[in-house]
Amino acid sequence: MLKVNNVELKYGNFVAVKNLSFTIKPGEIFGLLGTNGAGKTTTFRVIMGLLEPSKGEVLFFDDQVGYHNVDEIGYMIEERSLLTKITVKELLMYFGQLKSMDKELINERLDYWLDYFNITEYKNKLIKELSKGNQQKIQFISAIINDPKLLVLDEPFSGLDPINTDLFVKTIRKFQEEGKMIVFSSHQLDHVESFCERIVVLEKGQAIIEGEINQVKKDFKKLTINIKANLDLDYLKTIPGVYKVINNSDKISVKIESEAYIDGVFEYVKSCDNVTLFDVEQASLSEIFIERVGGKREEV
Amino acid sequence: MKKFRFLVGFGLKKRIAKKSFIISNLIIGILIIGIINLPSIISVFSDDTDEVEDINISIINQTNDNEYPLASNVIQTLNTSQENYNFMSKNSDFTDEDEFWNQEELDVLIVFNGDLKQPNVIVYALEESHRDMLLTPIQLVLYDYQDIGYANYDIKTPPVTGEDPGMSEEDRAFIDGIGSLLFLPVFFLVIMATQFLGVDIIEEKSSKAIETIIASVPAKTHFLSKIAASLSFLLIQSSVLIGFGLLAVIVSNVFASSSNIEGISLFAELANRIPNWGGLLTFSLLFMFFGTLLFLILAALLAAISTTQEDYQQFQAPLIFLLLGSYYLTIFLPILGADGLLKVFAYIPFFSMMVAPLAFVTGNISLLGIIISLLITIFTVGLVLYIIAPVYRVAILSYDHTKFFKRIKFYMKKAFSKN
Structure with missing residues (x-):
């Protein structure tokens, strides 16, 4: 279990992370979200013991995170962090031995993962000769080569095509099934929504949303009603609780403040012709994120 | 570790x-x-083109037999035994040692005195490398004069100043x-x-x-x-x-x-x-x-x-x-x-x-x-x-x-x- 307890990190007077707390249980995938500069990478560095918190603590199975237990953690940083002038084998031997692994074991696991990601033929190629996608795979292998109990992934899907993204998702799911803890950040909120049970959204180093995704959505209250019918859009906008109407090509999306306003919209739609769709759905994580973080979607 | x-x-x-x-x-x-x-490597591939160094030498005979052609004999023997040097006789009239050490025209000064059968030989040479090669030819000349006894050699070195006496230039x-x-x-x-x-x-x-x-x-x-x-x-x-x-x-x-x-x-x-x-x-x-x-x-x-x-x-x-x-x-x-x-x-x-x-x-x-x-x-x-x-x-x-x-x-x- 990983426990982040009231962690605060200051750079002089600047507070990079403020009173952050969360817990990750074995077999759980945890999402750490936020805009650029919100404090995600700093939080990962604190988890990895690279930065010492000004306050609070990080416990890994009830023990302080440090170099005595860091071999049980896998870490993949946001940007590609590979030594490009050496071969794939040399690099993974290097990173593996830094995790106190024997050469034979590294070689065995390296062969397995290269085969898993269909890149066996690159084993003795220089890193710089690999495509960006394949470099990303090598970086991912470097994070999992030690079979970690905790996997920290900072933007693991960055720069990947849909096929390789799917492969990464499957691998992360595999790790989850094996009971490992996974904490990751991503700007692709659909992925977060699809396999995270719990999230923390950071803004300026502070958690502004936290908890289980379903609960976060419930707490958000705002709903979307998708309608297919002959409607008067101007009238629709005047119904109490409706704050936005979007005319899509195939349907009309009506945003309402809470479920208390569903009946009002429904009463009007009932009176219209050719009604083929009336579907109420919770706000997506993306909507919640944009709404709460301040409409900076393009930065995300 | x-x-x-x-x-x-x-x-x-x-x-x-x-x-x-x-x-x-x-x-x-x-x-x-x-x-x-x-x-x-160069010497292997080159002809024997060693340059001959000229050495100005003055020999003063102050022994009991000053008629003996000591100077010419020594110079002849030196020129025969030392192929890389050309010893040329030059007159000198130094009044003291310092005068010799402070000039550059004469390279070597040899003074013979006492009994020529067993003379005292005082050698002055500006270059250290010249000092050692002189002794054998001198001894050969003395053997020619009378095949007994050895000369008493006094090889002079320039006076040294500064903190490192004994260390040559x-x-x-x-x-x-x-x-x-x-x-x-x-x-x-x-x-x-x-x-x-x-x-x-x-x-x-x-x-x-x-x-x-x-x-x-x-x-x-x-x-x-x-x-x-x-x-x-x-x-x-x-x-x-x-x-x-x-x-x-x-x-x-x-x-x-x-x-x-x-x-x-x-x-x-x-x-x-x-x-x-x-x-x-x-x-x-x-x-x-x-x-x-x-x-x-x-x-x-x-x-x-x-x-x-x-x-x-x-x-x-x-x-x-x-x-x-x-x-x-x-x-x-x-x-x-x-x-x-x-x-x-x-x-x-x-x-x-x-x-x-x-x-x-x-x-x-x-x-x-x-x-x-x-x-x-x-x-x-x-x-x-x-x-x-x-x-x-x-x-x-x-x-x-x-x-x-x-x-x-x-x-x-x-x-x-x-x-």
Whole structure:
């Protein structure tokens, strides 16, 4: 279990992370979200013991995170962090031995993962000769080569095509099934929504949303009603609780403040012709994120 | 400790198990052997074109038999026995010794007095190399006169002034020149080691691989392993160069035994010219070790502060100037006769790496002096390590792009603040 307890990190007077707390249980995938500069990478560095918190603590199975237990953690940083002038084998031997692994074991696991990601033929190629996608795979292998109990992934899907993204998702799911803890950040909120049970959204180093995704959505209250019918859009906008109407090509999306306003919209739609769709759905994580973080979607 | 050893081994292997290292060393080896044996090689392929040196000689016969043609006999015998010299008789009328030593027209003056059957022979020669070759021909002439008894030889040497009585001008020049001879390879090796260290760290930092590495090993271990790897590389490279030097001497002596060319007896030559060459070698190695360590610690810090290769090249310039300055001091201070400055710089860390052994061998500082200088260097290494290790820890994971001094100030503050 990983426990982040009231962690605060200051750079002089600047507070990079403020009173952050969360817990990750074995077999759980945890999402750490936020805009650029919100404090995600700093939080990962604190988890990895690279930065010492000004306050609070990080416990890994009830023990302080440090170099005595860091071999049980896998870490993949946001940007590609590979030594490009050496071969794939040399690099993974290097990173593996830094995790106190024997050469034979590294070689065995390296062969397995290269085969898993269909890149066996690159084993003795220089890193710089690999495509960006394949470099990303090598970086991912470097994070999992030690079979970690905790996997920290900072933007693991960055720069990947849909096929390789799917492969990464499957691998992360595999790790989850094996009971490992996974904490990751991503700007692709659909992925977060699809396999995270719990999230923390950071803004300026502070958690502004936290908890289980379903609960976060419930707490958000705002709903979307998708309608297919002959409607008067101007009238629709005047119904109490409706704050936005979007005319899509195939349907009309009506945003309402809470479920208390569903009946009002429904009463009007009932009176219209050719009604083929009336579907109420919770706000997506993306909507919640944009709404709460301040409409900076393009930065995300 | 296991990770430290692994990091040192990895860094070392990266430098040594490379074609470029092997090829460059082979080329250097061939050059060293070739240059040291160049005179022998040239003489093998050239005709006997040794130039004949003219020597102006005056022989004064003040013996009981001043009718005997002593001067002409000695000159004739000298010209017969010494092929590379042309002895020419010249008159002289010196009133005292100093007059001879202060002139340049006459190279050799020989005065015979007493009984010619067993005369006193006083030899004055400006060049040391001329003194020894005179005695055998003189003795041959005396045998011709009467085949009994030996002459009493008194070989005069020029009066010596200054602090090093007994040391010839030639030896003094040899020792003064040792700066450029002995410290040139040291200079290049330290430059090479600091370059390798910096490039190694900055390669890991600029590629962001450093974050993965520091997530596995403490920054302090990384810092010390980089220094240890560079120092080990330096020791290996030095050993290779020394090995090539010894090989060159062996080759030279093989040349000598198979021809009439004079071989190189390096250690005998050093022992002859430098009275305390063993001490010089020992202290040079100790100063090279600790001095290099000092430069490497600073190079590691500069690399950690840098974010790109360009940054490092810019930041390391003062370090290179410092090293270049030390090297120039070893060349120019002896030439300028600035013994006072030599003494001062011998105690200043960074400069002392090269200056202190030179000051010791030239007699400017004593054995106690050089030990004190070494202790100052070791203390400085400890102090610099104590200050820089925490700063390295902060700087290595930072990608600050502010100006150099602002960066340093920020890292220092962060490294020693208690949050």
